[in-house]
Amino acid sequence: MPLFDKKDKSRYTTFTRRSLGMGGAMTLVFGVLAGRLYQLQIRDGDQYMTEAEDNRINERLLAPPRGRIFDRFGVEMANNRRNYRVLLVAEQATDGVEEALDTIGKVIALTDAQKKRVLATLAQNKKFVPVPVAENLSWEEFSRINMHLPYLPGVQPDVGETRDYPFNDELVHILGYVAAVSPEDKKNDHDPLLDIPGYRIGKRGIERQYDSVLRGTGGASRVEVNAYGRVIRELGHEAGVPGQDIWLTIDREVQQFVAQRLGNESAACIVTDVATGDIIAMASTPGYDPNLFNVGISPDQWRGLTEDDHKPLLNKVMDGVYPPGSTFKPVVALAAVEAGLATPEYRVSCNGSTTLGNHTFHCWKKGGHGTLDLEGGLKNSCDVFFYETARRLGIDKIQEVALKIGMGAPTGIELPGEKSGFIPSRAWKQKRYGVAWQQGDTMSCGIGQGYVTTTPLQMALEVSRIASGRNISPRLVHMVGGEPTRREAAAPLDLLPESLARVREGMNQVANVPGGTAYAFRIQEPGFEMAGKTGTAQVRAYSAEEHLHGVTKNAALDWKLRDHGLFIAFAPVAQPKYACACIVEHGSDGHPQVLMARDILLFTQKRDPLGMPAAYPIKAASLPGSPVR
Amino acid sequence: MISRPYAAAKRTLGIADKLMDVNWGLVLLITIIAAGGIAMLYSVAGGQFHPWALSQLSKFLVGLVILVVAASIDVRVWMSLAYPAYGVALLLLIAVDVAGHVGLGAQRWIMLGPIELQPSELMKISLVLALARFLHGKSVEDVSKPLNLAIGLVMIGIPALFVVIEPNLGTTLIILADGCSLLFLAGLSWYWITPALAAVATAVPLAWRFVLHDYQKARVMTFLNPESDALGAGWNITQAKIAIGSGGLSGKGFLNGTQSRLNFLPEKQTDFIFTNIGEEFGFVGSVALLILFAVVIFYGIQIATGARSQFSRLLAMGITLNFFFYIMINGLMVMGLIPVVGIPMPLLSYGGTAMLTVMFGFGLLMSVHVHRQVEIPRHSGGII
Structure with missing residues (x-):
């Protein structure tokens, strides 16, 4: 039997x-x-x-504790408190992140908006x-999360730090607030700390201006992690530098009084030390709670803030720009003495109006004030007196003194976004409108209307400089990280002592001589008397009808159409120590701004923060950075 | 012709003779490779026998017994069992599609009591057996006859169809490759082969359009550009390449592979076990492993060409090629040369069915070797 036949052979x-x-x-x-192994492993x-x-290896940044902000006596106005929070690691959430969020939502309250933001x-x-x-x-919510942890894969309870503003809205326009980092922030700032999820940076006020100082430098921990990001061991550690503390010139007690006194009005007020320009209190009302922005503001809350006609988000102290009205008259008065126009014998006669060409300029007092000297012009706030004086002086001299007194340019306060106000000049008008400067323009400026605008902060600087005669500038930050911000004593103003003395006397008469515009609101306690200057800023043009029959009372007008009430003052009259500028937007009749300033100046003088020793500098706490994963 | 082929055998062997005749060199080689795999499972578990190394060791030992038993069974018995085995495997395959257990998004397992059975693995061996059986009696001319070719292709096509709808693309490819290789080895004429290759070349775009599942397409797309989805589907490929590449020339050392130990590689204990060898033993270790595999294949070819019956030759070569295709597809996959398909590395990857079928395959190979002198008449149907 052939097993290997031919066919099998060929097969x-x-x-x-x-x-x-x-x-x-x-x-x-x-x-x-x-070859592929060669490529991958050798080449x-x-x-x-x-x-x-x-x-x-994962470089895990350690967020340093943020520097605190104190008032001049060491009261903590911004600090850090424990923040119990829940973190989610996507990769460890075995059932998917949405499922994980739903499960967390059963343990603690989570809104849909929150879930969306987390996703x-x-x-x-x-x-x-x-x-x-x-x-x-x-603590209760946090404990509940910890208790349910076995059923919450990917969830990490964590104790971090968060910013806290114990005085809520009282200091918000000074301190500002911290909030989550936006993509725009990362464009200009390449600090790796910003990449930490949940990190907060200063967005407004001191928090923003001194963000780099308060922030400190991030530490780093080099750790070996597994694919889920879980730390296996630490390979190296680099300590960060805690943020530095900041001491402000603010006295929290005065600040509180000011904020309460302004109440719900749309108002701004500044209290300064006239000798140094240090700001003792500075409030803009209504304010808002800075903690909202740290925790996360809801769309409703945000709409509430932006749509409020009292503009709570606006720091009216330095971002509000107003015509100074009659509070500008002391500047014109100074210029008049400087120019040699307003000699002690200088008189202007007011019969209720004055004319230029075919235009009539009215005094606020129908029937006029009669013949007035410089002090009388200030005391009565006579419009005709200042129309006439300004016309004779010309805009150039007024502009020169206004700039010397601190108007028309940012004051340089240590806060972001300060507005500069405006003092017009001939050249400006020619350039801006292509029309020559008119005498009528000068006359409008003479009573603080027309093209002149200022911020309340500039008005505070104006009255402080008049009161002290020194070329001071405002200061808010007293010490950074225990080091006082060095400053040279302010030089005397480039103005004649005589002009300052006469303007101060005029302002004294405003408050302390019968017939003065603020006499009814004077401080009566001996030794605490104030000097001041009232002002009204029109927000609408008066009609010819009103000029004939009297201006419509504010109370009869819509809130938005009422005049702004302004007041600048210093005290005590004899030895000026404190100055105050106050504005109430669309204030009602009865000069609420004058009453506020009076009460505030009296309170400040009685408390006398300048007479008390400032806090001994406390070294920034050198706490270790809390790990942020 | 003779209806009792067993009687026609040139000689019959006693069990002791058979054991003496087993190619123990090859068994040693297999054991070395499997031991390396167990060491790797120990390593990826962070230096622990639990949960994989010990379990794999026991599976290997069971496999070793199966190998020796299969080797000592007469190759003609296997020949007789070829068609029944094919039938059973096909039934199980259909059962898995009907009542299968859904794992990893694909229907691949069936529970037989406590045993989780992967019929597609059984099918690979059964198909090799059945095709070898079918082609055993066919001369070179016979193979190329349309009817015979059609029968052969149907035998390949039916299981391929059931595996592809599971869906399990990797195993389908191996079944097709195994089957077509056997037709080729049996002497299929180039007049068939050339146009068939041309047809496949044109079919690929059509398959892409109509046959492949979305997840399969996604794998291909991710493969072509892994960085496009580095945290998603491209993760495996990217991390596998990092693991292998970071091994360098001599590797990071045993138990020092960070990629697998720190879980950057999913499936590190199964399909991606080779990456750990690359990472811990580098180019030297990986190439050494490839050489060991190549030697096993060399043994296989040697056994195949040394057998006296066509069934034995085709069976031995089919088993060898099956082993090779596993290595090729898994190797190309973990090195990022082809898309990710779920094919384990034989002898190394953790998994019971794969280990047992591979060892059973070697048992059949060894049976061919032990019974290499057995001649089987062309028209014999086996022993039973």
Whole structure:
């Protein structure tokens, strides 16, 4: 029986030939695999080694504690408190992040908006980066999360730090607030701290201006992590530098009084030390709670703030620009004495109006004030007196003194976004409107209307400089990180002592001589008397009808159409120490701004913060950075 | 012809003879590779026998027993069992599609009591057996006859169809490759092969359009540009390349691989086990492993060409090629040369079915070797 017949023979040779051929092909494939290994391990090995290390080693930033902000006596106005929060690591959430959020929502309250925000943040970060889900939890909520932890994969309870403003809205326009980092912030600031999910930076006020000082420098911990971001061990540690503390010139007690005294009016008020320009209190009302922005403001709350016609977000002290009205008259008076126009014998006669060409300029008092000297012009706030004086002086001299007194340019206060106000000049008008400066323009400026605008802060600077005769500028920050901000004693103003003395006397008469515009609101306690200057800023043009029959009373007008009430004052009259500028937007009749300033100046003098020793500098607490994962 | 082929055998062997005749060199080689795999499982578990290394060791030992038992069973018995095995495997395959357990998004397992069975793995071996059986009696001319070719292709096509709808693209490819290789080795004419290759070349774009599942397409797309989705589907490929590449020339050392230990590699204990070898033992270790594999394949070819019956030759070569295709597809996959398909590395990857079927395959190979002198008449149907 032929087992290896011919056919089988040919099959065998075919099989063997083809098997060996396939063996060759298989060898080729092994060659390809080996070649690929060469490529990966020998040629590109270094690069992959680096990538493996990048995978393995995580530079975890340690956020340093933010510097605190104190008042001049060491009261903490911005500090850090424990922040119980819940973090979520996407990769560890085995059932998916949405499921995880739903489960968390069963343990603590989570709104849909919060969930949406968390999902968006998760999408922006790598899967192993913990993202805050809820912050500022109560101890009870935090314990509940910890208790349910076994059923919450990917959830990490964490104790971080968060900014706290214990006095809420009282200081918001000075301190500003911290809030979450926006993409725009990252464009200009490449500090790696900003990449920490949940990190907060200063957005307004001192928090923003001194952000780099308060922020400190991030520490770093080099840790080995697994693919889920879980730390296996620490490889190295680099301590950060805590943020430096800041001491302000503010006296929190006075600040509180001011804020309460302004109440719900749309108002601004500044109290200064006339000798140094240090700001003792500075409030703009209504304010808002800075903690809202730190915790996260709801759309409703935000709409409430932006749509309020009292403009709570606006710091009216330096961002509000107003015509100074009659509070500008002391500047014109100074210019008049400087120019040699207003000699002691200088008189202007007021019969209720004055004319220029065919235009009539009315005095606020129908029937006029009669013949007045400079002090009398100030005391009565006579419009005709200042129309006439300004006309004779010309705009150039008024402009020169206004600039010397601190108007028309930012005061340089240590806050972001200060407005400069405006003092017009001939050249400006020619350039701006292509029309020559008119005498009528000068006359309008003479009573603080027309093109002149100032901020309440500039008005405070004006009255402080008049009161002290020194070329002071405002200051808010007293010490940074225990080091006093050095400042040279202010030089005397480039004005004649005589002009300052006569203007001060005029302002004294305003408050302390019967018939003065603020006499009814004077401080009666001996030794505490104030000098001042009232003002009204029109927000609408008076009609010819009103000029004939008297201006419509404010009370009869819509709130938005009422005049702004302004007042600048210093006290005590004999030895000026404190100055105050106060504005009430669309204030009602009865001069609320004068009453406020009077009460505030009296309170300040009685408390006398300048007579008390300022706080001994406390060294910035050198706490270790809290790890932020 | 003779209806009792067993009687026609040139000689019969006692069990002791058979054990003496087992190619113990090859068994040693297999054991070395498997031991390396167990060491790797120990490493990826962070230096612990639990949960994979110990379990894999026991599976290997069971596999070793299966190998020796299969080797000592007469190759003609296997020949007789070829068609029944094919039938059973096909039934199980259909069962898995009907009542299968959904794992990893694909229907691949069936529970037989406590045993989780992957019928597609069984099918690979059964198909090799059945095709070898079918082609055993066919001369070179016979193979190229349309009817025979059609039968052969149907035998390949039916299981391929059931595996592809599971869906399990990797195993489908291996089944097709195994089957077509056997037709080729049996002497299929180039007049068939050349146009078939041309047809496949044109079919690929059509398959892309109509056959592939979305997840399969996504894998291909991710493969072509892994960085496009470095944290999602591209993660495996990117991390596998990093693991292998970071091993460099001599590797980071045993137990020092960071990629797998720190879980940057999903499936590190199964399909991606090779990356850990690359990472811990570098180019030297990886190439050494490839050489060991190549030697196993060399043994396989040697056994195949040394057998006296066409069934034995085709069976041995089919088993060898099956082993090779596993290595090729897994190797190309973990090195980022082809898209990710779920194919384990034989002898190394953790998993019971794969280990047992691979060892059973080697058992059949060894049976061919032990019974290499056995001649089987062309028209024999086996022993039973």
